[in-house]
Amino acid sequence: AQSVAQPEDQVNVAEGNPLTVKCTYSVSGNPYLFWYVQYPNRGLQFLLKYITGDNLVKGSYGFEAEFNKSQTSFHLKKPSALVSDSALYFCAMYSGGGADGLTFGKGTHLIIQP
Amino acid sequence: SAVISQKPSRDICQRGTSLTIQCQVDSQVTMMFWYRQQPGQSLTLIATANQGSEATYESGFVIDKFPISRPNLTFSTLTVSNMSPEDSSIYLCSVEVSGGYTFGSGTRLTVV
Numbered sequence: 001a002q003s004v005a006q007p008e009d010q011v012n013v014a015e016g017n018p019l020t021v022k023c024t025y026s027v028s029g030n031p032y033l034f035w036y037v038q039y040p041n042r043g044l045q046f047l048l049k050y051i052t053g054d055n056l057v058k059g060s061y062g063f064e065a066e067f068n069k070s071q072t073s074f075h076l077k078k079p080s081a082l083v084s085d086s087a088l089y090f091c092a093m094y095s096g097g098g099a100d101g102l103t104f105g106k107g108t109h110l111i112i113q114p
Numbered sequence: 115s116a117v118i119s120q121k122p123s124r125d126i127c128q129r130g131t132s133l134t135i136q137c138q139v140d141s142q143v144t145m146m147f148w149y150r151q152q153p154g155q156s157l158t159l160i161a162t163a164n165q166g167s168e169a170t171y172e173s174g175f176v177i178d179k180f181p182i183s184r185p186n187l188t189f190s191t192l193t194v195s196n197m198s199p200e201d202s203s204i205y206l207c208s209v210e211v212s213g214g215y216t217f218g219s220g221t222r223l224t225v226v
Contacts (some may be wrong), residue, residue, distance in 0.1 A: 043219035049158075049213070101215075
């Protein structure tokens with residue numbers, strides 16, 4: 001069965017330091033992978049996606065993610081964290097095969113400390 | 115990307131009643147999706163709604179509890195029927211356009 005794992009419930013980073021939010025996936029085919037951010041009392045905002053091509057994907061707000069097929073990972077990164085990056089981050093996957101929606105990871109709370 | 119208008123944004127409902135959530139998209143889309151986000155949890159797909167056909171429900175969700183309408187290519191509704199406190203969640207609609215998924219702002223439902 002397909003699944004998305006975010007192994008960390010919370011990640012704490014000092015402002016200005018690089019950040020990484022981890023995501024791994026399990027699927028039989030080639031997935032489409034996504035990162036979304038959710039601020040309190042707001043909907044999901046799209047950050048970036050990987051469908052095919054260059055393994056390094058650049059997205060909104062300075063975020064990027066690297067698709068690693070051998071490690072089945074799609075970690076979210078940013079070179080220098082901002083306090084305003086503090087939010088709940090979701091990794092999601094579309095595995096194809098018809099009219100399926102997205103499979104989400106459980107989410108990771110990112111806390112940027114001033 | 116598509117812009118989604120979802121309403122109501124929040125509601126407090128009595129147990130045993132039903133609530134219908136509306137989702138309006140600013141462009142025609144083939145597939146619309148409904149998700150549930152229980153408190154402190156991730157998003158779980160409830161069903162996929164295609165215009166002109168019955169919605170496809172995921173395991174654990176049934177049409178009698180979550181009837182869905184999809185009358186045209188820009189609109190869908192999700193009804194949460196015979197509500198109980200366990201239905202308290204955020205409900206979100208989503209559309210797929212050119213390989214990307216856009217989400218509505220969600221409906222925060224509290225059942226008392």
